[in-house]
Amino acid sequence: MSAEIICVGTELLLGDILNSNAQFLAQQLAQLGIPHYYQTVVGDNPERLKQVIEIAISRAQILIFTGGLGPTPDDLTCEAIADFFGVPLVERADIIEDITRKYALRDRLMTPSNRKQALIPQGAEILPNPTGTAPGIIWQPRPELTIFTFPGVSSEMYRMWQETTVPFLKSQGWGKEIIYSRMLKFWGIAESALAEKVSSYLNLPNPTVAPYAAKGEVRLRVSASSASQAAAQELISPVEKQLKDIAGLDYYGADDDTLASVVGELLRSAGETLSVAESCTGGGLGQMLTEISGSSEYFWGGVISYDNSVKVGLLGVNPEDLAKFGAVSATVAEQMAIGVRSRLATTWGLSITGVAGPGGGTDTKPVGLVYIGLAGANGEVESFEYRFGAVRGRSLIRHVSACTALDNLRRKLLSSVLNKNV
Amino acid sequence: MSAEIICVGTELLLGDILNSNAQFLAQQLAQLGIPHYYQTVVGDNPERLKQVIEIAISRAQILIFTGGLGPTPDDLTCEAIADFFGVPLVERADIIEDITRKYALRDRLMTPSNRKQALIPQGAEILPNPTGTAPGIIWQPRPELTIFTFPGVSSEMYRMWQETTVPFLKSQGWGKEIIYSRMLKFWGIAESALAEKVSSYLNLPNPTVAPYAAKGEVRLRVSASSASQAAAQELISPVEKQLKDIAGLDYYGADDDTLASVVGELLRSAGETLSVAESCTGGGLGQMLTEISGSSEYFWGGVISYDNSVKVGLLGVNPEDLAKFGAVSATVAEQMAIGVRSRLATTWGLSITGVAGPGGGTDTKPVGLVYIGLAGANGEVESFEYRFGAVRGRSLIRHVSACTALDNLRRKLLSSVLNKNV
Structure with a gap:
């Protein structure tokens, strides 16, 4: 017994998107111990899709399709599958109802083209899509052959896989090892x-x-x-x-831990709070921290001090130091951390200032130079210098800067815990 | 005439790596106007690989293989291809010489297992690999069929594609369209x-x-x-x-435009500036704006007012209104926008407050309810209400909220331009 992954979409053949769906499904099948020996990518073309089905059923007993379930005319996965097995498509009232309800929640009306998404092969079960409008199917068109379809939108597919497909596969006795x-x-x-x-x-x-x-x-x-x-x-x-x-x-x-979630747990268990002051990351550190649900318990907010006037006006950075050492300096990082901590009245203040590039670098302050400031109780403050290098590019320098700030706070919080335990 | 991409490697079937080689080759074929209708992934298994070749030659005239050219026993792409066409492998002295030279440059000696990489099907041409040890082949095993092989290491494949394969394809009169x-x-x-x-x-x-x-x-x-x-x-x-x-x-x-880059261009050309006040997005809006290099020209910064104390303390939101209408309300969104605009002295102030979930929703304020505030000159302020729906999940609600805030500003800036032109 083995599975085959079939990804449908001309955008894959044009290289417009990376086939992350195939990787996800491959990992999942490996975890379930269901062997899979082939993956096929084919465009939005019914004749070629049917040829792919013919080949796949000769070598696999589980066919997993992604893509081609949308409302537009080039979405034809379900149609081609039904046609291949000589079964008509039927409109399912429960799908129409589900789509109508989802549109209503967004204050929108279902359009006629969405009706297409309610057509599934006669005899197929619905594979519910909790987030999007296009459901998938679970169908046994003949003995020893099971077909699953998923939309190409990864986030929708992930939930449909976890919530319905994995329990179904296990109920069939597949995925034993x-x-x-x-x-x-x-x-x-x-x-x-x-x-x-x-x-x-x-x-x-x-x-x-x-x-x-x-x-x-x-x-x-x-x-x-x-x-x-x-x-x-x-x-x-x-x-x-x-x-x-x-x-x-x-x-x-x-597993699901992130630097932000780990820092959050440490702050929560210590009953401590955090605020941030961000220059070159422009909000990215706050964004990471608040990606964690429940972060409001320990994260109070911060200041995006992109322009120097904001560093002075909202964070109390000394204008003379700013002129003397420059915005990208240990001194300014420390004053930013102290400033945000005292203004937001939190246990910790964490700051980032750096040259994210690609412009703005100099011989003494090259692209990739980043200072992180960390202020704590009793006016204690530290700063850390990093040279991430210009080759990493703006986006990665910003990402690594925010992560490194969190990592510094993590190490500090862990050492506080260790000291208390001594 | 069409091509087929065949990626060989058990690591792809286990989901250990993302198939970025297939995307690269797909983009390249599209740019050259060489149609390709199928991609196949198969493991390091000679029998299955030969079956894949049999199917591929029935539907394509150019076969492009990646992976399975390494020195270890499970690298068998060349062997399987030669075997399929009934042609012996021959050891090429020039490849042995090239590998020996490359190892010497790294102060290392060629190992016996590398000799395997010097075996290519009789009659095939070498497709030189400038950076790695495994060369590819260009081979016409029969009329109207051309085979290319590449190592799985992307950086090696990219150079082999650009330096040798593209000129070869063009010399054959392919890739004209x-x-x-x-x-x-x-x-x-x-x-x-x-x-x-x-x-x-x-x-x-x-x-x-x-x-x-x-x-x-x-x-x-x-x-x-x-x-x-x-x-x-x-x-x-x-x-x-x-x-x-x-x-x-x-x-x-x-193409490369983003909402943030488009808004940035409109602000820059109007000589106007922007500040942001973020609650549920926690910095994500600032992060998007500052992803654009040069955004410091028009984006001055903002306040992450995650906790209500920050909304009052740093943005001047009225505590009575906060108690009366709640943090997620049109009134508070408007006061946040007015507050950040006046404190940072920018042309525009843009704010977001909402329920990102998964917790914190109520009947009257469900998860996905988001208010966006936009403050401009002369105390003018507007707000916009959205119901993005709980099903989208925390991360997507936050992303869509930040994009929608930018979109509102974009429409406002465009209407100002239109009004000025009238």
Whole structure:
């Protein structure tokens, strides 16, 4: 028994979008232990799509389609599938009702073209789409063959997969040997340095340990294959502990943890609060912190002091120091942190000022130079200098700056916890 | 004549990596005007690879392989191709020499396993790899069929494509007809509504017009196939103009334009400045605005007033109104906009307050309810109410809120320009 992933969309053939849906589905199938040997991409063309179905049913028993469920005439996945198996499409009143309700929630009326999304092959079950208008289908057009369809919009597909497809697959007795993974996350260490530290783990058979690097962060995926999640966790657990011990403070969290969520938990459990003052990140640090639901408990807000007048006016940065040291300096970072902390009356004040580029760099203050300020109780203040390098580009420099600010606060909060425990 | 992309690698089937090679090759083929209708992903398995070749040669005349050229035993693309066409592999002395030289440059000795990379099908040409050790091949195993192989390492493939493959394709007379596209972007209209307005354009043969939707934005891709970019632009130009006329103010920009860059251009040309006050977006609006290099010319900064104390203390929101109407209300949005505008002394003040969820919603103030405030000269202030719906989720509600705030300012700035011109 094996699955095949079929992604439908001319935009994939034109290279307009990256096929992240195929990666998501591949990971999910691997986790469920359902083998899959082929992925096919085909355009919005019914004849070619039918040829792809013909090939796929000769080599797989589960076909997973993404894309082509939208309301426009070039969305024809459902039509082509029904046509291939010689079954008519039927309009489902419950889908019409669901679409009408979703439009009403947004104060909008369903358009005639949306009716198309209510057509599914006779005999197919609806695979509910909680967020979008296009539902998918679960259909057994013949024995030993199951078809799933998903919209191309990734966020919609993810929820449909987790909420309906995984339980359905398990109910069929598929996915018995599961692969369970933990993604360990690290900040402040290079991929090659971490890989060397843990080199003896990189050739383990089960669990396996594989390093990844992305946007300044390094990850180790620890994966175990076993009959149950509990058994897999038992295999992973000692290895995970050893890897954390080796990495020390560079390890910050696992799986869904982010630097912002980890910092948030530390602040929440200490009963402390945070405010931010941002120059070159322009709001990105606040954005990260507030991505966490419930962050209002410990994050009070901040000042985006993009222009120097705001650094002086709203944060109380000394204009003479600003002129003497420049906006990108340890002094100004510290005064920004002190200023926002006292004005917002929080436990901590965290600031960022730097040259994000591509313009504005000089010999002494090159693109990628960033200062982070951290103010705490009793007028205590620290600053940290980083040279992220111009080659990383504006967007990545800003992202890494915000993450590094959070990482500094994380290490500070952890050392406070350690000191209290001593 | 058409091409097929065949990506070889078990890591793709496990979802360990994103198939960015397929996107690169798809874009390149589109630019060269070489049609391609299918992409296939298959693991490091010789029998399945040979089945994929059998299918591919029945529907394409150019096969482009990536992956499986490395020195390890599971790298078997070349072997499987040669085997399929019944041709022996031969060791090429010039490849051995090249690998030896590259290893010497890194002060290393060629390992026995690298010898494998010197084996290519008899009769094939070498496709040189300037950076890595694994060369590709260019091979015509039979008339009307050309095979290219590339390593899976993207950076090596890119250079091999640009330096050798593109000139070769052109020398064969392929890639004469290029495809040129413009991506038109719209905000404030649903995909289905726009598709209906422009329905008569969706079946044009050349240029073609195709709708896309992502994260609240709708796009129309207008693509023309022609002998040159200039000729393609001439085909696109009148259709683009008509589409813009139909969409009116819902059209905001094309290609690399973002709402933030378009708003930035309007502010810059009017010599006006902007500040923001953000509650539920927590800095995301400032982040978007400052993603644009040079935004310091018109964006001065803002206040992240996540906690109500910051709305009162730093923005001057009236505490009685806050208690009476609640933080998520038109009144508070307006006072936030007025407050940030006056404190930062900018032409415009733009504010956002809303319920991003998943918690915090009530019957009268459900998740997804968002108010946007816009303050201008002479104490003028407006507010706008949106119900984005809880189903979209926290992250998307925040994203759409920030974009909608920018869109309101964009429409306001455009109407000022129109009024001045009257």
